[in-house]
Amino acid sequence: MIAMAKELLVIGIDGAVFTLVKKFHEDGVIPNISSLMENGVLAEAYPCPPCDTPTNWTTIATGATTATHGATSFYMHIPGEPLDLGLRKRERSQLSRFCKAEYLWNIAERHGLTPFVINYPAGWPSKFKRGAMSLYSWTMPESLPRVLASSATYTFSASSVDARYRILRAESVPSKFSSLSPPLQVRVPIEGGLIERPLHIKAIILDSRGDGYDSLALQVKDKVHYVKRGSWSDWLELDIKTKHGVLRCLFRVKVLEISPDGTSLRLHRTDIFNTKGWTQPESLAEQFIKNSLICIEPQVGAVPYDIFGRESAYVSSSIREAKSLVEIIGYMKRTIGWRVCFVHYHLLDSINHRFAAPYEGLPESSSGEVEVAQEAMRRAYKIVDDFVGDLLKRCVSEDTVVALVSDHGAVPTWKVVNLPMAFVREGLLSYKWDERLGKYVVDWSKTLAFPYFEPPYVWVNLKGREPHGVVEPKHYEEVRDRVIEALYSIRDPENGQRVIELALRREDARPLGLGGERDGDVVYFLKPPYEIFDGRLELLNAAELPPDAFAKSEVYGAERVFGAHAYYLPTARSRNFTVSAVLIMSGPGIRRGVELKKPIYLTDLAPTLAHLMALPVPKDAEGRILYEALE
Numbered sequence: 001m002i003a004m005a006k007e008l009l010v011i012g013i014d015g016a017v018f019t020l021v022k023k024f025h026e027d028g029v030i031p032n033i034s035s036l037m038e039n040g041v042l043a044e045a046y047p048c049p050p051c052d053t054p055t056n057w058t059t060i061a062t063g064a065t066t067a068t069h070g071a072t073s074f075y076m077h078i079p080g081e082p083l084d085l086g087l088r089k090r091e092r093s094q095l096s097r098f099c100k101a102e103y104l105w106n107i108a109e110r111h112g113l114t115p116f117v118i119n120y121p122a123g124w125p126s127k128f129k130r131g132a133m134s135l136y137s138w139t140m141p142e143s144l145p146r147v148l149a150s151s152a153t154y155t156f157s158a159s160s161v162d163a164r165y166r167i168l169r170a171e172s173v174p175s176k177f178s179s180l181s182p183p184l185q186v187r188v189p190i191e192g193g194l195i196e197r198p199l200h201i202k203a204i205i206l207d208s209r210g211d212g213y214d215s216l217a218l219q220v221k222d223k224v225h226y227v228k229r230g231s232w233s234d235w236l237e238l239d240i241k242t243k244h245g246v247l248r249c250l251f252r253v254k255v256l257e258i259s260p261d262g263t264s265l266r267l268h269r270t271d272i273f274n275t276k277g278w279t280q281p282e283s284l285a286e287q288f289i290k291n292s293l294i295c296i297e298p299q300v301g302a303v304p305y306d307i308f309g310r311e312s313a314y315v316s317s318s319i320r321e322a323k324s325l326v327e328i329i330g331y332m333k334r335t336i337g338w339r340v341c342f343v344h345y346h347l348l349d350s351i352n353h354r355f356a357a358p359y360e361g362l363p364e365s366s367s368g369e370v371e372v373a374q375e376a377m378r379r380a381y382k383i384v385d386d387f388v389g390d391l392l393k394r395c396v397s398e399d400t401v402v403a404l405v406s407d408h409g410a411v412p413t414w415k416v417v418n419l420p421m422a423f424v425r426e427g428l429l430s431y432k433w434d435e436r437l438g439k440y441v442v443d444w445s446k447t448l449a450f451p452y453f454e455p456p457y458v459w460v461n462l463k464g465r466e467p468h469g470v471v472e473p474k475h476y477e478e479v480r481d482r483v484i485e486a487l488y489s490i491r492d493p494e495n496g497q498r499v500i501e502l503a504l505r506r507e508d509a510r511p512l513g514l515g516g517e518r519d520g521d522v523v524y525f526l527k528p529p530y531e532i533f534d535g536r537l538e539l540l541n542a543a544e545l546p547p548d549a550f551a552k553s554e555v556y557g558a559e560r561v562f563g564a565h566a567y568y569l570p571t572a573r574s575r576n577f578t579v580s581a582v583l584i585m586s587g588p589g590i591r592r593g594v595e596l597k598k599p600i601y602l603t604d605l606a607p608t609l610a611h612l613m614a615l616p617v618p619k620d621a622e623g624r625i626l627y628e629a630l631e
Contacts, residue, residue: 004614005588006399008108010342011391012060012120013384014053015349015565016406018044018582024381032389033584036404040586041629043596044578046570047408048513048603049525050455051579054093056407056602057344058122063606063621064101065513071099071122072518073455073566075540079517082467083450083459084442084543092141096123101620104606105131108340111615116338118328119345126280132336134288134328135278137321138344144244144277146285149193151296153256156186156265164189167265170204176224177217181207184262188218188253190238190272197241203253205262212260216267218253229255235290240272247274250289252296270296293327295320311354311376315383318347322387330394340613341395345387349410351380356563357412360575362529363561401587401612405605408581410563411574413531417490417499419451420542421554426486428479431545439544444468449483449522453532453540454566457520458483476521480505483522492530492555499530499555501569512569513603513622526567528574533566534558588612589631600626 024030047056048066050073058071076093077086103123105115115131124140126133135143160166170183177183184205191198204217218225220236227233233253240249250273257266279285288294325343332338358365358373396402423429430446448471451458460479463469471479487503503524509515514523565579572579589612603623610617611625
């Protein structure tokens with residue numbers, strides 16, 4: 001008889017690579033994750049292709065394949081829409097209204113288990129009645145941003161050349177402002193980011209004790225907020241005009257330094273937080289902000305596990321995010337008593353994109369670059385391990401099943417496939433110059449097949465199905481044959497190697513979890529080290545291409561080496577990296593200290609967790625219960 005769990009915590013670590021988790025476990029780098037492994041089960045997990053974020057976080061939450069749930073990577077084509085419309089609606093595949101499968105958290109709520117989902121790349125908005133859902137750093141369509149403008153530090157001086165940052169003698173100071181030296185004033189900018197109409201708040205510099213200037217009085221709306229040197233103000237509220245309309249916002253100000261003679265002042269302003277459109281229920285946003293659950297302290301000194309160069313600010317932000325997610329999850333456990341929680345953390349995927357290829361010393365990486373990349377990867381896994389450790393301490397009991405899972409891994413790449421040019425060569429795709437856009441746009445009247453890249457699909461421009469279709473139904477199979485031949489004809493000019501691992505008809509891809517109506521007429525997979533995305537989002541839209549895309553060959557060296565995952569089979573490997581994901585489970589009913597001999601599928605997770613929680617298996621799930629992982 002399996003001991004059933006009372007709580008479930010799913011810790012989603014975007015981009016965690018199975019082989020690297022094992023390496024860092026053996027090296028003693030990730031003690032908290034190692035503890036989960038030693039007290040639970042470790043498995044390599046195959047994602048559903050396309051091996052990308054929206055697809056597989058939906059699979060993890062539903063147990064369904066891509067063909068069933070319909071979340072086809074970041075771009076999604078719905079039959080009947082113009083073929084290029086989905087490319088103008090990036091990320092809509094994550095929205096709950098486009099998901100055709102049942103989420104495990106909805107089953108939990110129906111059976112009396114309160115769910116909480118945070119920062120998760122699928123399922124927004126929720127249909128919860130008792131549960132709650134929150135976005136955080138991961139944004140969604142049909143939501144509002146949590147942060148309207150990033151934090152800023154301002155230095156004011158009596159001798160500043162820039163009048164905006166000059167300290168002046170205060171004018172018309174109300175008698176209620178008590179100062180033993182003449183009051184001074186500055187104007188604190190509220191600007192940047194999505195703010196369309198910058199504002200200023202008046203700050204009066206005061207001498208409260210007669211031994212020098214030591215505090216501020218901030219005038220916001222009809223309220224005055226006093227703040228001393230080294231302290232934070234109360235939460236300040238403003239209605240700010242943004243690109244999303246006028247929004248009620250909250251922020252705080254910290255006085256970092258005031259010179260006693262009043263000649264210099266340094267302030268730190270937090271992010272400008274929006275209070276609407278990113279939590280359900282909406283009142284949660286203000287609770288999270290005002291209860292100090294969001295880390296607002298500016299970074300002082302070295303960033304723990306700092307990653308080098310341009311990644312430093314991102315990593316610092318990610319560390320604060322990890323702390324905030326833990327605080328919020330703990331708060332929600334105390335307030336709504338969640339029994340099922342899904343959380344997603346994205347750091348590793350970004351680090352993979354930046355450092356996977358240099359980590360392997362490819363191509364032509366110097367020894368110094370290799371060392372930097374390997375150290376950056378090690379430090380990133382330590383940051384994730386600290387996050388996991390904090391969650392285990394704050395939110396887990398002996399009755400909690402913990403599932404640490406990633407959506408995919410990554411492999412290093414350094415060559416780009418210019419797929420549209422191969423289709424142009426074969427007469428499948430045609431372009432015309434658009435003077436207004438300054439780009440080449442698809443000539444639908446002469447286009448037989450249209451490629452997507454994320455997902456790696458090709459659609460036949462079929463008459464009667466596509467709004468501007470030209471291919472007669474009787475020529476459908478002929479065009480698909482030509483597409484497959486064109487894909488296989490793309491060769492690397494340096495070595496003659498074929499860049500396509502596999503190209504097949506939609507129906508032939510059913511064993512891979514594809515074949516649904518939103519999957520292309522032809523599905524293709526690249527070989528590593530070939531990729532399509534080279535850091536320019538505009539090149540992911542084959543409907544509009546800049547002139548330089550036509551100047552490049554069908555295969556060319558990447559401007560920057562990259563770690564990628566969306567274009568490959570789930571089994572793709574390259575040295576220390578693999579596209580496959582990682583699963584670690586620990587808790588009631590789960591075996592201890594076991595590594596499963598065979599890889600599992602991410603579709604298996606939802607049925608297994610439902611079984612451990614004594615819940616019905618999601619009705620659209622296609623995976624199995626992992627009995628070999630259970631006691």
